[in-house]
Amino acid sequence: MSVARVLSPLRLATPQKNGQPSGGGVSTSMTEGLATPLRSVLTCGGCCRRYDDAAHRPKFLSCFHTACLACLRKGFSGGKVVCPTCSRVTEGKSADSLPDNTQLCTILLNMSSLNLHDLASGPNQRDTCTAHTARINFWCDTCRVPLCRDCTVVAHRETDGHKVRDHDQAVAVLRAEVRSSVSEARTLLQETRRLRHDQRKYLLRQLDAARAYEKQLKSELKALDNDKKDESRGLDRLETDSAQETSLVSLQDLSQKAGSLVMRLSRDLSSAKAVLADSFLTLGKLNRSQDDLDALELKSSASGSPGSPARGCVDRRSQSLAGHYSSRRQVHNGRANKVAMLRPALSLESPLPSIKPLPRVYLDLSIQGIQQTARLVIELRPDKAPKLCENFTLLCTGAQGFGYRGSEVFRCLPGWWLQGGDFQHNDGEGGRAALDDKEFITAETTELEPRPGAVEMLCMSTNDQGNLMVGSQFFIHVKKYSYTHVFAYVIDGLDLVDKMTQLGDSAHVYRPSKTITIADCGLLAA
Structure with missing residues (x-):
């Protein structure tokens, strides 16, 4: 109808x-x-x-x-x-x-x-x-x-x-x-519909935010699981190190025992040398007596008298001393062989080979309104990330004609990290690498511990292979988190970094409320 x-x-x-x-x-x-x-x-x-x-x-x-x-x-x-x-x-x-x-x-x-x-x-x-x-x-x-x-x-x-x-x-x-x-x-109806539309959009945004927060929580839980695994591996390493220390103590005990044995052998060797000296003196006396007996024998032969009974006595005495000397020499040779057998054990006391120190750089940070600068000493790990360390060193020294000197720390998250390295714009939109004449270089993934004081490069983009690319911007973390591109650690001045992070203003995208400038930077002598 x-x-x-x-x-x-x-x-x-x-x-x-x-x-x-x-x-x-x-x-x-x-x-x-x-x-x-x-x-x-x-x-x-x-x-x-x-x-x-x-x-x-x-x-x-x-x-x-x-x-x-x-x-x-x-x-x-x-x-x-x-x-x-x-x-x-x-x-x-x-x-x-x-x-x-x-x-x-x-x-x-x-x-x-x-x-x-x-x-x-x-x-x-x-x-x-x-x-x-x-x-x-x-x-x-x-x-x-x-x-x-x-x-x-x-x-x-x-x-x-x-x-x-x-x-x-x-x-x-x-x-x-x-x-x-x-x-x-x-x-009023149009306004109500508009408000309803705005409310729906707001609720959808809240839903998206809740989903993003859920995703972040899952990521943090995964990071906590990884930290737990790292702690388990650390405990395993501690147990291994403890076993190695126990073995080292045992080796030290053996070394001390070997040292005491060498001292006893040295005393026996001194005694053997004294006996040998006495034997040589006795042999010298016997040789002189033998010469005297030969002279007497010649005289008796010339006079036609029979051989003197003293000659046989002297011969027997000479043979006895010779046998005593021979036995002493054999004993001495046996002790010498024992000393030779113990010599390899003495190599444990030889000095360890020298270890080359890790390179270090410094950053002198100046805060607006404070005359004194704060120095940070950063120890690099070229054994784990050679390219990242070389790029950071070139930017600190300014060897390519540009670098960190005069740039600003443009973002501080209180209690977490500070960010710098944008020497072009000082706002996180610029910066470039100093290695290989390229704007960005491939980031190296390391397994260094993400402890407080870790220094990490900021990933700016990806290449065609999906690898992360870095330039000159960097983070200095004051709280343990999960990082993959750690290449250095702050070994002096981390407490100053923690205080500087408190200057971040949440109302202005965590820009520091006072200007923080890298007044000077460079490579420290080894």
Whole structure:
């Protein structure tokens, strides 16, 4: 059934009386009082079109509001549609699959023969006074009721404070008031819709912020898990170091025992040397005695006397001493061999090889209003990140004609970090690398501990391979967090960095409230 057929009896036409439109207002008010709520029920809240059984068929939403099929088809996307009345979401396969508002359809079918003028007809006509049955020609602004001529004389006299005017003039004034009220209502409706739209956008932003916060929390939880794993690995390293220290103590005990044994061997060697000296003296005496005996023997041979018995005694004594000397020498050689066997153990006491010290650079920071500068000493780790360390050193020394000297620390997050290195703009939008004549270089991922005092380069972009690229901007962290590009540590002045981070102003993107300048920087001598 067409909506035109259903709603045609609801079209309000001014009744004819004596061939002319009636000027009364009582019946009109009654008719409009009945038609206004029906119009709000029979029209769509989205497009303000009246419902019908075709393109504007009334459809039920999950929020129990009703909208026409045409509006739902326009707003349907991804299996969801937003209610034009309360902005709640209804899910479904399509707009046509949503259920019809059967109650409203029944009302439309049963109203085809309804005529509001029949409801308004009765003994009280709008152009007749109910009290005096006379024609209504006046209007009381004070009581806001239509009047006949008798009413103006009896109950609504101007002398009693009633303001009476002509009926047609009152109708024009009331129409103007109605138009003004309608205009204000439309303005209020538009403002309400705008506020509803703004509120929806605000809620969506809050939802996005909540999701981002949830993502950040998950990231921080993951970082905490990584920190826990790092702590476990650190405990394992501590246990290994403890075992190594125990082994070192055992080696030191063995070294002390070897030292005491060497001392005993030295004493035995001294004794052996003394015995050898005595033996050599005795041998010398025996040799002289042998010469004397040879001379006596020659004399006795020349005289023809038999050999002297003293010669045999001397020979036996000489052989005995020779055997004693030989045995002493063997004992001495045996002890010498023992000493030779113990010599490798003495190598434990040899000095350790010298270790080359790590390079260090310094940054002298000047704070606005404070005459004295604060020096930071940074120890680089070229063994872990050679390119990052070389780039940072060149920027500190200014060997390429540009560097950190004179630049500012342009961002401080209280209790977390300070950021600097933008020697071009001092706002985080500039800076470049000093290595390989390139604006940015590939960042090196290290496994250095992210402890307080860690120095990290800021990643500015990525290359075609997806590698992170860095320039000259850097962070100095005062709180442990999760970093991947740590290449150095502040070994002196970290407490000053912590105090400088407190100068960050959250109202101005954490720019320091006082200007912090790198007054001087360079490489420290080894």
